[in-house]
Amino acid sequence: MTKSVLRSAFIVGTILFSLAFLALSLDSLAQVPARTNESNLTPQVAAGKRAWQAHDCIGCHTILGNGAYYAPDLTKVTVRRTPEFVAGWLKNPGGQMPNQHLTNQEVADLVAFLQWVAEIDTNNWPPAPIGVEVGAAKPPVPTAATPVPEKISATGAALFRSKGCTACHGSSGQGTSSAPSLKGVTSKYDADYLTRWLRNPSTVKPGTAMPNLPLKDEEIAALIEFLKTVR
Amino acid sequence: MKYRTQRVAYWYFAVAALLFLLQVADGLIIASQYIYPDLFRDFFPFNVGRTWHLNLLVLWLVIGFMGATYYVVPEESGRELWSPRLAYLQLAILLVTGVAALTGFVAANFFPSLWLTEGREYIEAPRWADWLIVLAVLIFAVNNGWTIVKRTRPFTATVGVLTMGMIGLALMYLAGMKTFSNVTVDQFFWWWVIHLWVEGTWELIAAALMAFLMVRLTGVDREVVEKWLYVEVGLVLFTGILGTGHHYYWIGTPSYWLIIGGVFSALEPIPIMAMVVDAWRMTRVRGRPHPNPNPVSFTWAVGSVIGHFFGAAVWGFAHTLPQVNKWTHGTQVTPAHGHFAFYGAYAMLVIALTYYMVPEIKGMTARLGRRGIWAFWLISSGVVGMVLSLTIAGIVQVYMQRMAGLDFIFVKTTYMSFWFALRAIFGGVTVLGVLVYVWDLVSLGRGGREEKDG
Ligand code: HEM
Ligand code: HEM
Ligand SMILES: [Fe+2]
Numbered sequence: 001m002t003k004s005v006l007r008s009a010f011i012v013g014t015i016l017f018s019l020a021f022l023a024l025s026l027d028s029l030a031q032v033p034a035r036t037n038e039s040n041l042t043p044q045v046a047a048g049k050r051a052w053q054a055h056d057c058i059g060c061h062t063i064l065g066n067g068a069y070y071a072p073d074l075t076k077v078t079v080r081r082t083p084e085f086v087a088g089w090l091k092n093p094g095g096q097m098p099n100q101h102l103t104n105q106e107v108a109d110l111v112a113f114l115q116w117v118a119e120i121d122t123n124n125w126p127p128a129p130i131g132v133e134v135g136a137a138k139p140p141v142p143t144a145a146t147p148v149p150e151k152i153s154a155t156g157a158a159l160f161r162s163k164g165c166t167a168c169h170g171s172s173g174q175g176t177s178s179a180p181s182l183k184g185v186t187s188k189y190d191a192d193y194l195t196r197w198l199r200n201p202s203t204v205k206p207g208t209a210m211p212n213l214p215l216k217d218e219e220i221a222a223l224i225e226f227l228k229t230v231r
Numbered sequence: 232m233k234y235r236t237q238r239v240a241y242w243y244f245a246v247a248a249l250l251f252l253l254q255v256a257d258g259l260i261i262a263s264q265y266i267y268p269d270l271f272r273d274f275f276p277f278n279v280g281r282t283w284h285l286n287l288l289v290l291w292l293v294i295g296f297m298g299a300t301y302y303v304v305p306e307e308s309g310r311e312l313w314s315p316r317l318a319y320l321q322l323a324i325l326l327v328t329g330v331a332a333l334t335g336f337v338a339a340n341f342f343p344s345l346w347l348t349e350g351r352e353y354i355e356a357p358r359w360a361d362w363l364i365v366l367a368v369l370i371f372a373v374n375n376g377w378t379i380v381k382r383t384r385p386f387t388a389t390v391g392v393l394t395m396g397m398i399g400l401a402l403m404y405l406a407g408m409k410t411f412s413n414v415t416v417d418q419f420f421w422w423w424v425i426h427l428w429v430e431g432t433w434e435l436i437a438a439a440l441m442a443f444l445m446v447r448l449t450g451v452d453r454e455v456v457e458k459w460l461y462v463e464v465g466l467v468l469f470t471g472i473l474g475t476g477h478h479y480y481w482i483g484t485p486s487y488w489l490i491i492g493g494v495f496s497a498l499e500p501i502p503i504m505a506m507v508v509d510a511w512r513m514t515r516v517r518g519r520p521h522p523n524p525n526p527v528s529f530t531w532a533v534g535s536v537i538g539h540f541f542g543a544a545v546w547g548f549a550h551t552l553p554q555v556n557k558w559t560h561g562t563q564v565t566p567a568h569g570h571f572a573f574y575g576a577y578a579m580l581v582i583a584l585t586y587y588m589v590p591e592i593k594g595m596t597a598r599l600g601r602r603g604i605w606a607f608w609l610i611s612s613g614v615v616g617m618v619l620s621l622t623i624a625g626i627v628q629v630y631m632q633r634m635a636g637l638d639f640i641f642v643k644t645t646y647m648s649f650w651f652a653l654r655a656i657f658g659g660v661t662v663l664g665v666l667v668y669v670w671d672l673v674s675l676g677r678g679g680r681e682e683k684d685g
Contacts (some may be wrong), residue, residue, distance in 0.1 A: 003388065003458050010465040017472045024473075024491070028484045029416065036415045036483045046412035053350030053410070054343040056336075059278025064482045065561030066418055067352060070265065070277050072639035073561055095640060096268040098276050100343075117414060123489065125481035127557055129636030157641040171268075172644050 035121040048113025051106045060097070063117060065125065071097065073126065078115045085164065087111050095171025156226025159219055168210070173230040179210065186228045194224050232591045234305040236312035241592045241676070242322060243298025244585040248672050250291035250329075251578070255662050257283045262655040266648065275337065282336045285353050288573065290329050293400075294322070295581030296433075297371055299440050300393060302588045304375045307390045307443075308382035313374050321370040328363040332356045351417070354407040354424055361408050368401050388457035389439050392464055396435030403427045415483035422478040429572070430471040430499060430543075435464050437539075437580050438506070441532065444587055448529050451513040459509050466502035474499050477551050481560060489553045496551045500544035510536040525590065527603035531583035534611060538575020546571050546618070558633050563647070564625030571618045579611075582668070589675050602671040609664025616657030624650035 032038070052058070058067040061074050078086055090107045093099055102110070160166060160173070168179035175181030186194065196203065198220045201210040215223070232238075261280040264270050268277075305312045312318065336355060339347035348355045356364070375397075379390060407424035411417045442456045476492020514533065546568040550559040559565070586603055624647045631642040 001458075003454070003461070006458055006461040006465070007388070007391075010461045010468075013465055014468045014472075017469050021472045021475065024476075024487075025419075028419070028479070028488070031485050032413065032415050032419075032483060035485070036413055038413060041413060049412050049414060049417075050345065051343075054339070054345050054348070056278045056282065056339065056343075056348050056350040056355070058350055058352055059281050060276075062561040063414065064418060066421075066478075066482070067561070068278065068281055069561065069563055069566060070281075098272045120415060120483040122481045122483060123486050125557060125560065126633070130634050157645075158636075158638040161638045161640060166640070171640050 037116070037119050040116055040119070042112065042116075044109050044112045045116045048106075048109035048111070048116075051102070051109050052113060055100050055102070055106075057100075064120070064122065074114060074117070075120075075122065075126065076118050078111065078118050081162070083111050083115055086114060088164075089167065092167070094167035094176065156222035156224070157229075159223055160226055163213055163215065163219070163223075165213075165223075173227070182227055182230050184231060186224065186230075191224055194227070195220055198223060232302075232588075232594070234311050236315045236318075237302045237305050237588075238592055239312065239315050239318040239322075240298040240302035240588050242319065243294050243301065244589055245672065245676065246322065246326060247291040247295040247298065247581060248585065248669050250287050250294070252662075252665050252669050254284055254287035254291060255658070255665050257287065259655065259658045259662055262651070262658045265651040266655060274340070276340060279336050279340050282348065282352075282355050283333055286329070286332065286336075286355065289353060290325070292573075292577050292581055294325060295584065296397075296436050296440070297321075299581070299584045299588065300371075300375060300397065302584075302592075303393065303440070303443050304378050304390065307384070307387050308379050309384035310378065310381060313377040313381070317370050317374050321367045321374070324363060324367040324370070328356075328360050328367070332360045335360075349410060351407070351410070351421060352425075354404075354421070358408070361404075364404070365401075368404075372397070372401070387453075388460055389443050392435050392442075392460055393439035396432045396437075396439060399432030399435065400428060403432060418482045419479070419484060422475055426475045426478055427472070429576070430474060431468060433577065434467045434471065434502075437576060438464050438467070440584060441506075441510075441535070441580060444528070444532055444583060445510070445513045447587065448525060448532065449513050449516050451516045456509075456513070459505075463502050463505050463509065466505065467499075470495050470498040470501065477553075477556065480553050480556060493551070493553050497548065499551075500548050503540055503544040507536055507540050525587055525599065527599045527607075528583050528586035530604060530607050531579050531586055534607060535575060535579035535583055538571065538579050538611075540575070542568065542571030542573070542575035542618075546622075558629050559625065562625045562628045562633065563621050563650075564629065567618050567621035567625055570614060570621065574614045585672070589672065593675060595675070599675075600671070602667055602674075606664050606668035606671060609667060610661055611664075613657045613659075613661030613664055616660065617654045620650045620654040620657060624654070 052063075057063075057074075060068050060071040062069065063074050065073060065075070081089075087107055089097075090100070090102055090110060091104075161171075165173070168176060169182055170176045170179075173182035175183075189197070193204070195217075197205075198213070198215055200212045201208045202212060257280055260271065260275070261277055261284060264272075264277045264280065271280075301312060301318055332355075335347040335357065346357050346359070349357055375394075379386070379394070403424050406420045406427075409420070411420070438460055442460050445451060446453050446456055472495075473491055474496035476488040477496035479488035479492055510533065514529075550556050550564050550568065586599070590599060627646050627650070628642060631637045631646050632639055
């Protein structure tokens with residue numbers, strides 16, 4: 001084949017593939033409003049999107065799986081946690097997330113934005129972990145059937161996050177300005193004391209700053225397993 | 232060097248090298264923040280450092296491509312560049328805009344505003360910066376365009392493909408200047424910039440510049456190279472345009488992209504393999520005089536072909552099928568691929584071009600010193616080490632977080648931390664290599680000194 005034949009094939013082919021891509025793009029954009037429930041995209045959601053950009057949340061987080069890999073994906077965060085948790089977190093983040101100094105208005109807008117994002121039809125992404133029903137993507141609560149200590153302490157770690165302990169005690173229990181470090185706490189107290197403490201701190205120490213968190217007994221057991229690993 | 236005005240390329244390469252150094256130094260900071268989250272968290276938090284890292288990367292690569300174009304266009308057109316003054320002005324605009332934008336990203340951390348950052352990876356630059364960049368690109372287009380129009384030789388395929396790539400790069404940037412309140416639409420067009428750059432228009436630029444370099448370095452017959460050039464860039468676009476669909480699996484776009492994106496992006500490695508075969512053939516040309524025995528540039532060029540293959544074709548294919556991408560999407564597997572592909576396909580190529588063009592501009596015909604080879608091995612082993620660490624971190628993350636359902640931050644701080652530490656160590660090796668590279672360029676810039684080296 002001569003150079004000019006190849007050149008023509010290149011140009012014609014490029015034009016054809018570009019047209020095919022444009023046609024598919026138009027079709028996709030036509031379907032997006034239904035797939036993203038655009039009718040629920042209120043001015044507040046739009047304001048939340050602008051706050052999302054101005055604070056560069058994507059510089060640490062992914063959303064719809066795209067962004068930075070330093071912090072958890074937020075596509076379904078209002079489902080994985082609750083809108084209230086997210087609002088509280090944004091006002092006073094813990095662990096590795098620096099305080100973004102958001103106004104109350106921005107927090108409300110961001111929560112509305114994240115709630116709207118959670119409803120987007122993502123072809124079922126993120127997938128539920130293996131063995132967990134769709135829609136119940138939370139880590140399984142320990143039962144008698146899951147006695148492997150490592151697994152329990154991993155579940156405890158998940159509870160430590162999901163019950164909001166990290167908000168005060170830091171992402172790995174290292175302590176923050178609002179609560180002490182939990183390093184070595186299981187050698188300081190026995191399991192019995194810690195169980196009573198976690199059931200209701202103020203019965204052990206009246207007037208303590210640690211709130212009473214609604215925890216089931218098996219959750220407390222898993223948390224204590226986890227606390228053993230905090231060193 | 233045949234024309235005096237090709238000299239402008241020198242300053243482009245010099246600026247590119249310095250920005251590269253800044254990019255990797257910053258990379259070391261954000262990699263350390265993975266291990267020490269409190270490091271600089273009040274005035275230079277992770278997100279700001281990452282924004283610097285990505286914007287510096289794109290800026291230095293584009294400046295490198297532009298410098299190379301200023302070198303190629305006069306030579307291929309058989310005349311001096313239309314206006315070297317405008318070329319320097321253009322570089323100054325890019326540099327000032329870049330510095331202003333980077334300063335703005337730091338300021339945005341204290342005064343969050345869409346005037347300081349648009350908060351969208353890679354293209355955070357706010358509107359005013361966009362327009363300054365457009366101005367610089369227009370100057371670039373006019374300057375080279377007019378030189379090509381006034382050429383004294385027939386139009387070559389190298390210049391043709393290079394021009395198409397540059398126009399494409401500029402057009403795709405426009406797609407990123409508008410934002411949408413619907414995050415799906417926003418990401419839809421965002422990928423027109425990112426994907427259609429690295430897997431489309433930039434491939435054209437890279438293929439043309441690689442062809443130019445190979446003709447100079449190996450003395451291979453230009454006719455053969457240019458014929459292949461059309462085949463390669465043709466296949467890149469035929470697969471890469473619809474291959475954009477591999478980013479439309481999970482963002483709210485229709486499910487037919489699972490098939491279209493999967494099939495076409497799975498074909499994207501074919502043209503990259505063709506480039507490897509092509510380079511293999513070219514480097515084995517025998518019995519021809521070597522017009523420029525430049526082993527340093529040659530080493531980087533061959534490295535680029537290999538890095539492009541592993542980084543883009545192998546690491547890209549590894550997570551492009553929807554069945555796999557469902558689990559790996561948005562994990563550390565992605566930056567493992569991103570680092571390898573950007574480094575292999577584009578960073579190494581710009582360095583190869585620098586090592587060919589700077590000595591030519593400085594009139595050094597003798598062999599270069601060994602420092603460039605040292606830089607090659609240091610930077611390459613650093614990047615490959617980072618890529619392997621991130622790949623393992625990614626597999627751990629996919630398994631522990633995505634498949635077993637453990638909490639993100641728990642997996643990150645317990646099971647992945649070792650690999651992040653290893654990544655930071657290899658990052659240190661990379662920075663060392665880049666220091667050697669910049670040092671080498673500075674001494675080349677002083678001229679002639681290296682000539683006597685063996
Ligand atoms: C030189 C060429 C290439 C470069 C520079 C490159 C670079 C990148 C980068 C930086 C990302 C991450 C984007 C983000 O921030 O979200 C990415 C994502 C991706 N790339 Fe490439 N790439 C190249 C070629 C390829 C090829 C040839 C393939 C497939 C065969 C591929 C498959 C993918 C996939 C599937 C993703 C999405 C990852 C995810 O789901 O998180 N890439 N690429
Ligand atoms: C000292 C060496 C380097 C270090 C320590 C480093 C570190 C990092 C870190 C920590 C991130 C953020 C990843 C995240 O979001 O979690 C990143 C992103 C990135 N870096 Fe580097 N980097 C280095 C060199 C380079 C080089 C040489 C290149 C390309 C030539 C590069 C290209 C990129 C790209 C494309 C991304 C975005 C990845 C994505 O979104 O998938 N980096 N780097
Ligand atoms: Fe892509």
